[in-house]
Amino acid sequence: MDILVRTDASAVATTAADILARYARAHATIGVATGSTPLATYRELIRRHQAGELSFAGCRMFALDEYVGLDYSHPESYHAVIHRELTDQLDIDPANVHVPDAAADNLQQACRDYEAAIEDAGGIDIQLLGIGGNGHIGFNEPGSSFDSLTRLKTLHPATVRDNARFFDSPDDVPVHVLTQGLGTIRRAGHLLLLATGQAKADAIAAALEGPLSASVPASLVQLHRRATIVVDEAAASGLKNVEYYRFVDENRPEWQQ
Ligand code: F6R
Numbered sequence: 001m002d003i004l005v006r007t008d009a010s011a012v013a014t015t016a017a018d019i020l021a022r023y024a025r026a027h028a029t030i031g032v033a034t035g036s037t038p039l040a041t042y043r044e045l046i047r048r049h050q051a052g053e054l055s056f057a058g059c060r061m062f063a064l065d066e067y068v069g070l071d072y073s074h075p076e077s078y079h080a081v082i083h084r085e086l087t088d089q090l091d092i093d094p095a096n097v098h099v100p101d102a103a104a105d106n107l108q109q110a111c112r113d114y115e116a117a118i119e120d121a122g123g124i125d126i127q128l129l130g131i132g133g134n135g136h137i138g139f140n141e142p143g144s145s146f147d148s149l150t151r152l153k154t155l156h157p158a159t160v161r162d163n164a165r166f167f168d169s170p171d172d173v174p175v176h177v178l179t180q181g182l183g184t185i186r187r188a189g190h191l192l193l194l195a196t197g198q199a200k201a202d203a204i205a206a207a208l209e210g211p212l213s214a215s216v217p218a219s220l221v222q223l224h225r226r227a228t229i230v231v232d233e234a235a236a237s238g239l240k241n242v243e244y245y246r247f248v249d250e251n252r253p254e255w256q257q
Contacts, residue, residue, distance in 0.1 A: 001208065001221055001222065001224075001227045001228075001229060002227070002228045002229070002248075003208065003229045003231070003239075003245040003248075003249075004228065004229065004230045004231070004245070004249055005231055005232075005233065005236045005242060005245055005246055005249070006230060006231070006232055006233075007232065007233060008196075008232050008233070009040055009196040009197070009232050010040060011232070012040070012041075012194055012196055012230050012231065012232050013040035013041040013043070013044045014044060015230050016038075016041040016044075016128070016192060016194055016230055017041050017044035017045050017048065019126070019192055019228060019230075020041070020045060020126065020128070020192070021045070021048065021053075021054055023059075023125055023126045023190075024045075024054055024055065024056050024059055025054070026125075027058030027059055028059060028125035028126060029059065029060045029061070029062065029118075029121045029122065029123065029124050029125050030059055030060070030061050030062075030124070030125065030126055030127075030128070031061070031062050031063075031064065031124040031126065031127030031128060031180075031185075031188055032061050032062070032063055032064070032082060032086065032128055033063075033064050033128045033129055033130050033138075034063065034064070034065070034078045034081045034082060034085075035130045036130075037130035037131075037194050037195065037196055038128055038130060038194060039085060041128070041194065042085050042086045045086070045090070046086070046089045046090065049089070049090050049091065050089075055091055056087075056090040056091055056092040057091045057092065057093070059092055059096065060092075060096040060097075060098070060121050061082075061086075061087060061092060061096065061097045061098065062098045062099075062114075062117070062118055062121070062124055062180075063078055063079075063082050063097075063098065063099040063100070064078075064127075064129070064137075064138040064139075064179060064180050064185075065078060065100060065138050065139045065177050065178060065179035065180065066078045066079060066099050066100040066101075066102040066177060066178050066179075067102060067174040067176070067177050068102045068107065068152065068174055068176040068177055068178060069102075069174045069176065070102070070174055071103065072103060076166045076167060078099055079099045082097065082099060083097070098114070098117055098118075100114045100150060100178035100179070100180075101113070101114070101178075102177070102178045107152055107178065108151075108152075110178065111149070111150040111151050111152070111178060112150075114150045114178070114180075115149055115150050115184065118184065123187060123188065123189065124187070124188040124189070125188070125189045125190065126188065126189060126190040126191075126192055127185055127188035127190070127191050127192065128192050128194070129185070129191060129192065129193040129194070129218075130193075130194060130195070131193060131195050131200055131203050131204065131207065131218045132156075132158075132159055132162065132203065133158065133162060133199055133200065133202075133203055134156055134158050134159065134203065135203045135206055135207055135215070135216035135217055135218045135219070136156070136159065136217050136218070137182070137185060137193070137217050137218045137220065138179040138180045138181075138182075138185060139153050139155060139159070139177040139179035140153065140179060140181065140182050140185075140217040141153060141154075141155065141156045141159065141217070142156070142214065142215045142216065142217065143214055143215065144181070144182055144214060144217050145181070145182065145183070145214060146182045146183065146186065146214065146220060146223070147181070147182070147183040148181030148182050148183050148184075149180075149181040149183050149184050150178060150179065150180050150181055150184055151178070151179070151181060152176060152177070152178055153176070153177055153178075153179050154175055154176055155173075155174075155175050155176070155177060160173045160175060182217055182220050185220065186220060186223065186224060189226065190226045190227075190228065191220075191221055191224050191226065191227040191228070192227075192228050192230070193207075193218065193221055193227065193228070193229045193230070194229075194230050194231070195229070195230075195231045195232075195235040196231070196232045196234065196235055197232070197234050197235055198234040198235070198237065200231075200234075200235040201234065201235055201236070201237045201238040202238055203216070203218065204218075204229075204231055204235050204236065204238060204239065205238030205239055205240075206218075206219070207219045207221060207222075208221070208222070208229060208239060209239060209240055209241060
């Protein structure tokens, strides 16, 4: 794991955008996340694109998850969010932007089709991830198998409460979702996990320094041969080994810069 500690959320976004820009230049397949954490990174990528520095024309994107029971036209469906907050403002071909089809009649088939679409694209080169306060990634709640593939999951009540901020009432938050599995996420060539704010400190400490456990789905990053974790000071505040992570970052060999 490469753990990068930055002063604040804006510095996290700059570092994440630097990493993603390298993949965009290589016409990569990029896995994208929703939620609040990546929004600053998306704004920075859009800024670079609008400044003529960065093109996504050769890229494909796959979202992590989608609510079941929300029409795509609902502003909080992840289909709508990923288009509004990111892809509509880039030069990526909309046909190359994929979100699990949670409006399908046959959800199991939709999950299989999503896995097949990822495979047909040659796999995901870099997967951007946020982390839930309970350690989830995608919507793989505690107890998710490390081998799981895209499937229907029931949200944890804590996740429903967290996501209620996006809806008029907590009763409006769908409790079912389609999400890439931990096995799907694990196959990506590079994992880029972002976390900002004190509310993520316990989850980050458990994921990076606790035991590998299905109870902390984000601990999957410990199993991955290429995982970059970018956190601000607040999200890093529960890490024991932070002095070492900073030392590694400050003494990066030239070939790695
Ligand atoms: C979103 C997703 C979730 C979020 C997580 C953190 O596609 O898969 O795992 O990344 O719930 O959400 P925020 O960033 O809103 O704290």
